[in-house]
Amino acid sequence: MRRFRCARFRCAGLFAVIIGVTATAFAQLAPPATSAPWWRTAVFYQIFVRSFADARTGPLANDGIGDLQGLIERLDYLNDGDPVTTTDLGVTAIWLLPINPSPGYHGYDVTDYFEVHPDYGDIALMRRLVAEAHRRGIHVIIDLVLNHASAQHPAFLAALRPDATAEQRDFFRFSATPETSAGPWGQRVWHPLPSAQTPDSTLQTPNPDEPPARYYYGIFDAGMPDWNFRNSAVTDHHRRVAKFWLQDIGVDGFRLDAVRYLYEDGDILQDTPETKRWLREFTAWCHQLKPDAFIIGEVWADTAQAASYVTEDGLDTAFEFDLARATIDTASFGTPGILRDRLARTRDAYGSRPWATFLANHDQERAASQLSSDPAKLRLAAALQFTLPGIPFIYYGEEIGMTGRKPDPDLRTPMQWTPDAPNAGFTSPAVKPWHALNPDYPTINVASQTASPANNSGSQTLNTRPEPASDTGSLLALYRRLIRLRTGTDSDALRAGRPLAFTFEGRGLYADLRESETDAILVLANTSTAPRELTALELPDSFPAAAATLLLDSSASVDHSAPEPLSLPLALPGGAILIYHWEKDS
Ligand SMILES: [Ca+2]
Ligand SMILES: [Ca+2]
Incomplete structure (x- = not known):
């Protein structure tokens, strides 16, 4: 016995x-469920609209580019709004990578913060998406790129004109010399002025006493000049943007991109006190506009630094990059101490404040690739993530084990819906998609994991009860169960505790x-x-x-x-x- x-x-x-x-x-303790904001119990799904689904109907259909109409057509996959069915994934929130007009395919170089990328739709269609998502119990947050604009943004183009006023110049940072030799990862951050706009490649700086500018500042690359946060007009612009999306469009919050880099202070280019102060004020502004708006920041840093942004009056939460690494490593190497130690450190750093869990995002090698597509390891990583405290985020396709290694576009390939050649249900077979499908789509796709027990991990089962015919042993089926565990089980201890x-x-x-x-x-x-x-x-x-x-x-x-x-x-x-x-x- x-x-x-x-x-x-x-x-x-x-x-x-x-x-x-x-x-x-x-x-x-975390506040009880009754008074907790919606996002405390949410499960998020991260979507690159360009790669999720090309519309089947309407003016955006069958051009090989994913769009908001295609996303609406696939919402039932994410959550059909019926609590009785278990054939949908069951997520209760989506995060859309940038949807604004942008010359870059990824969208992080924005040219108009008040519009939708014409490839994706328009403002009216965005309103429809929000309504259709809300009808199914799905909250919608969007990526907001505050640190920088596109070099094609009208404000930057205006600042480059020889007859630009000091006011126009002051939206960005110009200098006669590179003020710092390199950025945090050794990159160039002061870029020579483009000669196309300025034949002599110099500009009068906002301050007439200073020598003419030959350089402008952009921490990521020359195509994305940083906004000058010391100019209060930049803050005014960003607050108008927040108001527009939260109140006029009705989104439920923002994922704030690259928040470490808002203010520079001499050679210090990240995590300055002014940056954290600005974010506290911006978060308060959003909560004033919409009390339950969810504000999550991309603080791609160690646990201590990320947690320093998540304070009582700071960001609602931040992505826990170190914990993500530990989750993957634990699944990969089978060593439980990695996760145990990292979780203890995470708790020390955040105290009672929440963090967000994930396995990989759009900037990282996909989780399945990191785990060599080993079915047992994929299942373990997923289950570890969903049993950790924190708000879970799933990168689209992770739930079926989609693979992808750098370069970046290969981390963001079209969603693999079916085994059908040549486009796996992402767009019409007659169309060339914006990016080729990953060649593994015939075996890794939604349909295969829905219809049959394919891709079962082969792991032993503890019991021998017969399975319902509708269920499968697929990774996707496990994700459905894990998501329901978080959203449908009345366990505060599971989510925080x-x-x-x-x-x-x-x-x-x-x-x-x-x-x-x-x-x-x-x-x-x-x-x-x-x-x-x-x-x-x-x-x-x-x-x-x-x-x-x-x-x-x-x-x-x-x-x-x-x-x-x-x-x-x-x-x-x-x-x-x-x-x-x-x-x-x-
Ligand atoms: Ca399209
Ligand atoms: Ca900056």
Whole structure:
């Protein structure tokens, strides 16, 4: 008979793994679900509109370029709005990469902040998308590129004209000499003025006492001059932009691009105090316009730096790049300590404030490529992400294991909907898409993972119950279950929660115990490829093993329909994640 070896465990003194986290630093609990803003319980899906779906109908159809109409046509894939069905992914929010007019295919060089890229549609179509998304319970946030504009932006072109006024020049930063030799990653940041606009390649600077300018500042490249945030007119412009999208169009928030680089201070080009102050004021402005607007920043930095932007009056949250790295590494190398240590550090840095989890984004090698498309590792990475505290973001195609390595356009290839040649359902077969499909689309696509148990990880299952005919063992099916676990399960502890001290014994296992005001969960993961056993476990008295219920078993193809007791020794197949749950007495 299986039993807990708690008594022996206390005496043994030699444990393969010991976790003991004091909860004193986390005295402040996340607000209860009833008063929490919508985004605290949301699951986000990141979409590159150009690559998601070409419209089948209307004026934008069948030109090989994804657009807002195509996205509307595919919304039911993301969430059909019917809580009864489980055939949709079930996400409750989408983040659109920049949708403004832009000469670059990626959209981060904006020429008009108040318009929609003509390839994608127009303002009326954007309003329709927001309405159609909201009707299905999907919130919409858009990418806002505050740090820089396109070198083709009318304001920059005006500033380059020989007869530009000092006022016009002051929207950007000009200088007679490069004020810093290189940027944070060794790049050129002061660019010679384009001779096409200025035959003598000099300009009178905004200050008439200064020598003529020969250079302008752009931290990313010459095609994207940085706005001059010391000019209050720039702040006025950006606030008008926020007001337009939040109030006139009705989006639910912003993903703020490259927020580390707003203000420069001499040689210091990132994370200046003025940048953080400006962001606090901008976030307050957005919340004034729309109290539940969600403001998330791209602070591509270490945990401590990213967390410094997420304060009581700062950004709502930030992407946790270090935690993403640790999640991938843990799935890749099977070493649970990487994730355990990183999670502890993340909690220390953020305290009770939330962070956002992800595996990879549009600037990084796709998660599946980082994990060599190993099905067990893909499943483990997904389950680890969704059982971590934090707001989950999924990069489009990640849920089916789409692959992609640099250069950047290859990280952003068209969505693989079907195995059909030559365009995988992204656009009409008769059309040449804006970027070639990844050649792996015949095996990696939505249809294949929906219709059959293909791409099953092959991992062992803990039980032998028959599976419903509608379910499959695909990665996509696992994502559907994980997303519903986050959005449909009334577990605050799963989404946030403060860590509890406990101990366990089990080689190769990762474990996390945490509680909210209403519940507690125990996450158990076998990060190795071999079967492992949990041989001992000592829990706080308030959460006895006998009272736990199994919330998830990632190694089974379906959710358990009957209670599964938490009893030892507990076998975990390679890559399996189990979640046990306790309800607190109300
Ligand atoms: Ca199109
Ligand atoms: Ca800047």
